[in-house]
Amino acid sequence: xxxxxxxxxxxxxxxxxxxxxxxxxxxxxxxxxxxxxxxxxxxxxxxxxxxxxxxxxxxxxxxxxxxxxxxxxxxxxxxxxxxxxxxxxxxxxxxxxxxxxxxxxxxxxxxxxxxxxxxxxxxxxxxxxxxxxxxxxxxxxxxxxxxxxxxxxxxxxxxxxxxxxxxxxxxxxxxxxxxxxxxxxxxxxxxxxxxxxxxxxxxxxxxxxxxxxxxxxxxxxxxxxxxxxxxxxxxxxxxxxxxxxxxxxxxxxxxxxxxxxxxxxxxxxxxxxxxxxxxxxxxxxxxxxxxxxxxxxxxxxxxxxxxxxxxxxxxxxxxxxxxxxxxxxxxxxxxxxxxxxxxxxxxxxxxxxxxxxxxxxxxxxxxxxxxxxxxxxxxxxxxxxxxxxxxxxxxxxxxxxxxxxxxxxxxxxxxxxxxxxxxxxxxxxxxxxxxxxxxxxxxxxxxxxxxxxxxxxxxxxxxxxxxxxxxxxxxxxxxxxxxxxxxxxxxxxxxxxxxxxxxxxxxxxxxxxxxxxxxxxxxxxxxxxxxxxxxxxxxxxxxxxxxxxxxxxxxxxxxxxxxxxxxxxxxxxxxxxxxx
Numbered sequence: 001x002x003x004x005x006x007x008x009x010x011x012x013x014x015x016x017x018x019x020x021x022x023x024x025x026x027x028x029x030x031x032x033x034x035x036x037x038x039x040x041x042x043x044x045x046x047x048x049x050x051x052x053x054x055x056x057x058x059x060x061x062x063x064x065x066x067x068x069x070x071x072x073x074x075x076x077x078x079x080x081x082x083x084x085x086x087x088x089x090x091x092x093x094x095x096x097x098x099x100x101x102x103x104x105x106x107x108x109x110x111x112x113x114x115x116x117x118x119x120x121x122x123x124x125x126x127x128x129x130x131x132x133x134x135x136x137x138x139x140x141x142x143x144x145x146x147x148x149x150x151x152x153x154x155x156x157x158x159x160x161x162x163x164x165x166x167x168x169x170x171x172x173x174x175x176x177x178x179x180x181x182x183x184x185x186x187x188x189x190x191x192x193x194x195x196x197x198x199x200x201x202x203x204x205x206x207x208x209x210x211x212x213x214x215x216x217x218x219x220x221x222x223x224x225x226x227x228x229x230x231x232x233x234x235x236x237x238x239x240x241x242x243x244x245x246x247x248x249x250x251x252x253x254x255x256x257x258x259x260x261x262x263x264x265x266x267x268x269x270x271x272x273x274x275x276x277x278x279x280x281x282x283x284x285x286x287x288x289x290x291x292x293x294x295x296x297x298x299x300x301x302x303x304x305x306x307x308x309x310x311x312x313x314x315x316x317x318x319x320x321x322x323x324x325x326x327x328x329x330x331x332x333x334x335x336x337x338x339x340x341x342x343x344x345x346x347x348x349x350x351x352x353x354x355x356x357x358x359x360x361x362x363x364x365x366x367x368x369x370x371x372x373x374x375x376x377x378x379x380x381x382x383x384x385x386x387x388x389x390x391x392x393x394x395x396x397x398x399x400x401x402x403x404x405x406x407x408x409x410x411x412x413x414x415x416x417x418x419x420x421x422x423x424x425x426x427x428x429x430x431x432x433x434x435x436x437x438x439x440x441x442x443x444x445x446x447x448x449x450x451x452x453x454x455x456x457x458x459x460x461x462x463x464x465x466x467x468x469x470x471x472x473x474x475x476x477x478x479x480x481x482x483x484x485x486x487x488x489x490x491x492x493x494x495x496x497x498x499x500x501x502x503x504x505x506x507x508x509x510x511x512x513x514x515x516x517x518x519x520x521x522x523x524x525x526x527x528x529x530x531x532x533x534x535x536x537x538x539x540x541x542x543x544x545x546x547x548x549x550x551x552x553x554x555x556x557x558x559x560x561x562x563x564x565x566x567x568x569x570x571x572x573x574x575x576x577x578x579x580x
Contacts, residue, residue: 003140004401015390024429025126029133034404041159041200045141053134056106057127063114064123076337084330091325092318108352116345163200167193167225168254172247174232179241191501224289226494227282234547235275237540249283263290278547316463328355328452350445361516362453366446372415373442380423381435393424465525468510472503480542487549500539530574538567
């Protein structure tokens with residue numbers, strides 16, 4: 001919230017210099033960066049805030065260039081065609097991940113703003129000002145210490161430290177939940193904690209490896225959590241309750257990560273079965289790594305290559321989403337150009353935010369957008385009656401910036417805050433007030449997206465869910481093959497296990513999102529929950545087998561082998577069921 005309020009400083013400087021229009025692109029850059037600002041490591045925030053900011057600055061350049069070519073008159077053919085093609089590309093790229101999704105949103109929104117918002121600054125200067133506003137917020141993100149920090153380590157690693165500690169907390173919670181109804185939720189929470197820690201530690205860096213002792217220690221502590229997570233998953237899979245003291249070890253390790261101190265004495269071992277023996281061995285190795293940290297093992301974090309984005313963007317899921325975005329963008333631009341008033345760019349810009357699938361189901365997004373816009377416009381209209389002048393508007397922008405981190409928890413609240421902020425920037429940019437025009441434009445955008453978003457497209461729908469399930473199944477089979485054929489390679493096994501659980505979590509998110517859509521859309525993913533359930537049981541059983549195979553004297557029990565075969569048959573049947 002403090003960063004959001006300080007993000008208005010460039011706008012204040014522009015107003016003090018009697019160039020308020022120059023502060024508008026900077027404030028827009030800071031606002032969009034603030035929407036992407038999330039808790040986590042500082043290194044991860046470089047990509048999460050920086051790449052979309054670069055995309056937004058390119059969008060402003062393209063928008064001003066398009067406006068110069070098309071001119072000021074109506075363009076019911078050229079602009080919709082260009083915007084639709086750009087929407088096709090941006091939508092396909094957006095399907096590859098959250099950072100790419102933010103980049104696609106920023107470039108489409110800023111293209112529309114660059115083409116339609118009448119600012120006196122030339123296009124290159126607008127782009128630089130936008131980049132400066134976003135860069136200012138990123139600088140604040142990197143240099144300001146986190147509130148309520150604990151421990152003696154460098155505060156720049158607070159996000160990474162908390163992410164690694166959360167993994168050990170999740171291991172402890174899973175052990176406490178073993179044998180109860182919360183075991184499955186605990187396993188999913190552990191997978192999410194490992195994903196978050198992996199992203200926090202694997203952010204962009206200037207050097208290939210960790211450069212400081214504190215960072216190398218965190219990498220070693222994260223790597224030490226892998227065997228613990230494996231053993232805890234196997235114990236939860238077994239289904240029996242565990243003694244309360246068994247969870248004390250991971251809890252002490254979590255506290256040691258946060259404080260930077262020693263882990264202290266660990267509970268006495270309970271080596272009665274393979275899972276407990278694996279847990280005790282993992283605890284001892286983790287304690288040793290806390291005392292004598294080493295560098296992270298090769299392949300521990302599995303960085304993803306940006307060069308694979310084009311290939312992933314143009315698969316079936318990317319094409320389906322790209323076509324949907326292109327249709328919505330082109331339709332909204334046709335309506336906007338047909339109306340063609342001073343604020344025509346509001347309608348296509350609103351459409352871009354509404355058509356994003358990572359913001360929730362389509363119908364609920366439309367409803368939240370309508371409610372939030374009406375509420376925000378009413379608040380701004382009431383405030384405009386009471387105060388006037390540039391400085392109250394700057395104060396309003398600062399207040400909205402401070403509220404954005406809280407408002408992002410609900411799309412309707414976020415829409416209300418953004419509406420107040422945008423209307424303030426419109427007045428600072430020298431345009432006339434159009435509070436209720438904003439409401440009409442948003443309602444038109446809602447109607448456009450709701451209609452076009454449910455129109456039938458060529459080919460079979462539901463590619464997003466099917467692609468996510470195919471990825472998860474491939475990862476599960478690679479993990480199973482490695483466990484059965486080369487169980488002694490623990491480093492590769494850990495990477496494959498992370499890939500399997502991460503892919504499964506992504507598939508479940510896609511299934512949950514598709515299931516929350518209207519029936520006309522949700523029916524295309526029918527039967528996918530059964531496939532995901534079968535996959536989860538297969539991966540959990542594979543993990544239990546991996547723990548058993550770590551003890552060659554016992555080997556793989558026949559009961560485990562039978563379960564693996566049963567789960568593979570169940571998976572094949574679940575895959576065939578939707579096609580029946």
